[in-house]
Amino acid sequence: MRKAIGLVVFGCAVLAVSQAGELVSPLSSPPDFRQAAWGMTQAEVLATEAAQPSEIRESSGEIIVRYDSIQLGGLACRVVYIFADDKLVRAKYVFDAEHREPNDFIRDYRAIEPLLHDMYGKPVSERAFWSDDSLQDEPKSYLEQDRASATDILPSDQFAGPSIAAGHLKLYTRWRGDRTKISHGLTGENSRITHQIEFLSVELERLENDVRGASRN
Incomplete structure (x- = not known):
């Protein structure tokens, strides 16, 4: 197995520099994440960073690198980087908040949205x-019309957070550029809610799918 040695901390909005460190826009030109670009090897990515990863592991033929203790928009998060065939193909922020009230995750989601919209x-x-x-009090047919957008879901709706935690409701906002797809998501399952922003290389998406597919054969 190829030894995993890479780490890069990526950003998504220059407006959040004071809160999240050095951030760049990855939609049109490199660098895509801080000083790293899609397709860099793990060694090349490692050379851009002084910090050491919190975890390196293999999953479905890919190398997963995690870096803890990041801040974005005032929220604590982890950064996860995915390498396929020794190329940086995908990365994401996974927010670390633990809330007793499920609707507080909706507040977090809405706090991050303006940073992404502005960038x-x-x-x-x-x-x-x-x-x-x-x-919910309303039927699914009504919800799909009246609350069809992520912006329609408010933390004041007492049933929205529990619906997300149960896997009944998923929120997604997506952007696409020449180089990168971005997905800001709030999803849940078995009373656990996941809030993350995922960045995906447009050019290398097929490579990642091929590597993951080969690992299942």
Whole structure:
């Protein structure tokens, strides 16, 4: 197995420099994450950073590198970098908040949205996906019309957070540029909510799919 040695901390909005460190826009030209670009080897990425990773592991034929103790928009998070065939193909922020009230995750989601909108402009989609209405007062057919956008989901809706935690509701805002796809998501399952921003190389998406597919054969 190829030895994993890479780490890079990436950013997503220059407006958040004071809160999240050195950040860059990855949509049109490199660097894509701090001083790293899509397709860099782990060694090349490592050379851009002084810090050491918190974890390096292999999963589905890829190398996963995690770096802890990052701040974005005033929220604590982890940075995860994914290498396929020794090329940087994907990375994401995974927010670390532990809230007793599920609706507080919606507040976090809405706090991060302006940073992404200010950097990347109008998203290609803003969706609230309803798969189950059992925790709501209204039927699914109504929710899919009246609350079809991520911006329609408010922390003041007492049932929204529990619906996300149960996996009944997923929020996504997405952007796309020449080099990078971005997905800001709030999802849940088994009473656990995941809030993350994922960045994906447009050019290397097929490579990652091929590597993951080969690992299953």
